[in-house]
Amino acid sequence: MARKELSAAYQARKDAISAGAGDLYVDDFVAAERGFRGLAEDIENENLSSARKDSKNVMQAYRDLELRAIKQHTLGEARRLNQLAGKVSSLGQQKQ
Numbered sequence: 001m002a003r004k005e006l007s008a009a010y011q012a013r014k015d016a017i018s019a020g021a022g023d024l025y026v027d028d029f030v031a032a033e034r035g036f037r038g039l040a041e042d043i044e045n046e047n048l049s050s051a052r053k054d055s056k057n058v059m060q061a062y063r064d065l066e067l068r069a070i071k072q073h074t075l076g077e078a079r080r081l082n083q084l085a086g087k088v089s090s091l092g093q094q095k096q
Helices: 002-018 026-044 048-095
Strands: none
Touching: 002 026, 002 048, 026 048
């Protein structure tokens, strides 16, 4: 039963972890983890209606963290490449 009820939230959690959200957004990730533990407790206590309702919120929290982490990594790489291009351009101008 737990596997069925938690599968979407669990997958969202795994994706957020893979994106590095736990390292980038510690406080928000800890809050999502508390929600996930709450889902597990609801299921253990056979409170399925609460688990189903809260599962959507927990899943969305993890998906939001995953997206923020992806954006951070993408923007960070774009900024690094932009700085590198600026350095290469400066070197080219100095040689002329």
